[in-house]
Amino acid sequence: MSAASSVTRKHLFHLPEGVIYLDGNSLGPLPNAALVRMQEAMRHEWGDMLIGGWNKAGWMAQPARIGDRIGKLIGAPEGSVVLGDTLSVKVYQALAAALAMRPDRKVVLSDSGNFPTDLYMAEGLIATLGQGHRLEVVDPEDIAARIGPDVAALMLTEVDYRTGRRHDMAALTRAAQDAGAVAIWDLAHSAGALPIDLTAAGAEFAVGCTYKYLNGGPGAPAFIYVRPDLADTVMPALQGWLGHDAPFAFEPAYRPAQGIERMRVGTPPVLQMAALDAALDLWDGVAMEDVRAASIELSERFIAGVEAACPDLALASPRDPAMRGSQVSFRFEHGYEAMQALIAHGVIGDFRAPDIMRFGLTPLFLDTADIDAAVSVLTRVIGEDMWRDPAYAKRSKVT
Amino acid sequence: MSAASSVTRKHLFHLPEGVIYLDGNSLGPLPNAALVRMQEAMRHEWGDMLIGGWNKAGWMAQPARIGDRIGKLIGAPEGSVVLGDTLSVKVYQALAAALAMRPDRKVVLSDSGNFPTDLYMAEGLIATLGQGHRLEVVDPEDIAARIGPDVAALMLTEVDYRTGRRHDMAALTRAAQDAGAVAIWDLAHSAGALPIDLTAAGAEFAVGCTYKYLNGGPGAPAFIYVRPDLADTVMPALQGWLGHDAPFAFEPAYRPAQGIERMRVGTPPVLQMAALDAALDLWDGVAMEDVRAASIELSERFIAGVEAACPDLALASPRDPAMRGSQVSFRFEHGYEAMQALIAHGVIGDFRAPDIMRFGLTPLFLDTADIDAAVSVLTRVIGEDMWRDPAYAKRSKVT
Incomplete structure (x- = not known):
């Protein structure tokens, strides 16, 4: 069993269908309770x-x-x-x-x-x-x-x-x-x-x-x-x-x-x-050490996936997981537009000026399958290039 | 139609059965909406x-x-x-x-x-x-x-x-x-x-x-x-x-x-x-002047009722309604115990040291019938004298 699967309790959260939420570092999702x-x-x-x-x-x-x-x-x-x-x-x-x-x-x-x-x-x-x-x-x-x-x-x-x-x-x-x-x-x-x-x-x-x-x-x-x-x-x-x-x-x-x-x-x-x-x-009943182990597993997996598929994105977070919190950021020149496109495709992270794409790895409601899916969507979005069209970001904002 | 009946919208609040709430000046009740x-x-x-x-x-x-x-x-x-x-x-x-x-x-x-x-x-x-x-x-x-x-x-x-x-x-x-x-x-x-x-x-x-x-x-x-x-x-x-x-x-x-x-x-x-x-x-759709007129009607009625029936209670608020807000207070030596007894009987006001019994008159959810009922309960409580037993206030606190 992976570290991540030992702490996940996704079913206790209200998570919209079709969304992978990588912004729990900004606003955590709604617990059903x-x-x-x-x-x-x-x-x-x-x-x-x-x-x-x-x-x-x-x-x-x-x-x-x-x-x-x-x-x-x-x-x-x-x-x-x-x-x-x-x-x-x-x-x-x-x-x-x-x-x-x-x-x-x-x-x-x-x-x-x-x-x-x-x-x-x-x-x-x-x-x-x-x-x-x-x-x-x-x-x-x-x-x-x-x-x-x-x-x-x-x-x-x-x-x-x-x-x-x-x-x-x-x-x-x-x-x-x-x-x-x-x-x-x-x-x-x-x-x-x-x-x-x-x-x-x-x-x-x-x-x-x-x-x-x-x-x-x-x-x-x-x-x-x-x-x-x-x-x-x-x-x-x-x-x-x-x-x-x-x-x-x-x-x-x-x-x-x-x-x-x-x-x-x-x-x-x-x-x-x-x-x-x-x-x-x-x-209750979750050890913070286990949450940390899961967070590191998820973030290492995310970094490896993104770096393998999206060479234009440069890791802005420390490479050593011991030196990081529970988020991973990448610098990308077109980060704002790319993040809008990503959100339009159901992968929610956020953007911080001037060029930071920010992703929170929150093991209570994310598992390795979410990370793999997020990497796959990110790879597709970055590859598609449609977000480079200035009209795109504007359109996708309403989604 | 009395001033009070023109602004009351009691049905829009969650008010517990059997309670007359004269403490909306401290915490307003729950609007259903x-x-x-x-x-x-x-x-x-x-x-x-x-x-x-x-x-x-x-x-x-x-x-x-x-x-x-x-x-x-x-x-x-x-x-x-x-x-x-x-x-x-x-x-x-x-x-x-x-x-x-x-x-x-x-x-x-x-x-x-x-x-x-x-x-x-x-x-x-x-x-x-x-x-x-x-x-x-x-x-x-x-x-x-x-x-x-x-x-x-x-x-x-x-x-x-x-x-x-x-x-x-x-x-x-x-x-x-x-x-x-x-x-x-x-x-x-x-x-x-x-x-x-x-x-x-x-x-x-x-x-x-x-x-x-x-x-x-x-x-x-x-x-x-x-x-x-x-x-x-x-x-x-x-x-x-x-x-x-x-x-x-x-x-x-x-x-x-x-x-x-x-x-x-x-x-x-x-x-x-x-x-x-x-x-x-x-x-929405309520004029503050009408709320004020209703508040004065309710508070004058309350004062008249209490003064007629409970001579031990001394008005602590200005007698001129223009000089008052939307609450009425009485000084009473045994105010703390009396207020506990009153609350136990479903009429909720509050007490402020050393001897103030405080009642909020809030026309959005109180009408003249509430005031009459509150006066009647207060009269009975003060008359009964059971609250003078030191054990009473303690007992009634759990109600």
Whole structure:
């Protein structure tokens, strides 16, 4: 039995007929259970319990309870992860807390492979602080050399959203801490994609989203991790009432809750959380090591197939699977048009400027037969050349 | 025909048998259409369109499109309201933008009737700014006298969450602006509760939530309004990629989008928005003036009934309906226990410390018969006295 066939649970997803979905790294597909769970949450919780749902249906406890479920997938202990808001907001919270921990240092170090919103949020925070911080963005391979005594926070995304290139989280965290800096990791393309051990890495903060490999649905909430020894001392910049020690006492002044709860802000997105909760059931009984083995099997097979049949496509991801996340990207001059044509033929990946064709390899709902079929369609599309006609991409967009 | 009977559309809501729901000011009940719409959004948008839903199903445009629908209910022109995040986060955005507009002033003025999270978020922002701002909280009736040349921003909630006391938004906005301050209004207990004319009031910023009178469901997103003449110049503190002028260009530096779009932050909560969108259909063909007339009819009837039958309960809301929002509160020494008993008998209101029994009068799903029945149950509960037994409240909690 192949690694891939041991973890696939395709029948638990709603996957349209005739589609091979290689974009689960951008938006995971619909788990059938999420549809059922949402009906239940709407009809029996919101509908029947009304305001009582906050306690009776456990809505108030959702962010921490579901946080613990995600914690298990990223090597975080119970009580160290909480759900809420968007990833952008969670980046802001983590970075604000990190900079407050190193008031004498002014550099936020990141790399050009970071997702833009992380950099934008850092810029916005720095402008708001008005304390002379600066964001320094270097090439991913130059990060280690740049870490130094002026760096307050090292803020990186573990897996590059374009190329799938993976940082060595443990080594860079150690290097940052050796230089006295605080480490913040964005796990957007890691959570549910590969084994992560936050405890072993020792990072102070981590954030991530749940609508990619965790299949929580469009707009599913983000999560934040704070290392347990810091959770009672970090002072939140976003002091929301649900991060208050006694939210229903309606006290006039803010007192942070104990532990990770202080990183909550406002009212949690209860309905989105219900869908996410059902989606997380898919991970019960699945070892992340097996998912990783399957992901590597699928991606190696995909790379070999594409390289054999489409010499115009150049691998943009690291060749060593240990250095990749769970996606594979190829550079191709006509990548945008080719991706449109591919999608029109039922193989869904996506495109990132200027020339990246991106494919997510997600073993929970893809098997080797899907990969072979995708390679075959890609080979045909690239060979056909019809997409080189400028009218084509436009036409195929409506499909 | 009474004012109330002209706007009621009870049959469009899922309301549990035997329950009279007087807590729509905290969490609106489930509109039947939201259940249907959510299934459609999950199955046909997320399920079938997958990543394509961002364009094909209009997810990317949702925050502004639904913002316009809310704009119609609060007197805001098209393109001036956008959805997203929680109310706490929207308060932070509005206040950060306001303080940046008045760099030479250091006072944020608010009142003790403001919802605590607004005050907490202001405290957190002030600490983050580290520029010597201070939050000054006075009694609601002292606001007008305190407005002065040191005030950077006047930040108030129009309708008090405990008592329903309503500020004169137009007059206080004018007073603030005459003194050179920026006005921020929290419309959490106003939107969908009473006619609001933001354009006439001239306020610079407004924020609000959609899970109360707008029935968007638990965790439905918040909204923010920026006065159109300012929308292209305010600089967001939370610089998220979806507030970027070209989010899919993935540029390394932030450039704010034109207009209200710059107040977006991260990925919108697509599923919550679908429920909200369906809930907003309930307002089609309903004039807010008629809803207001019905609300006043219901609340006057409720007050008269309670005062006649329960002399121990003291009206905590203004007696003049023009000075109230769409809720009525009574002070009662044993309010907590009495509210538990009331809920056990199917009349759902809520309690706010130290002694406030709070009742929302929401004409879309309540009529005069409901009010009469609620008064009769309340009269019986208060008369029975069984709730004075300390064991009672505990027992009734499980109901």
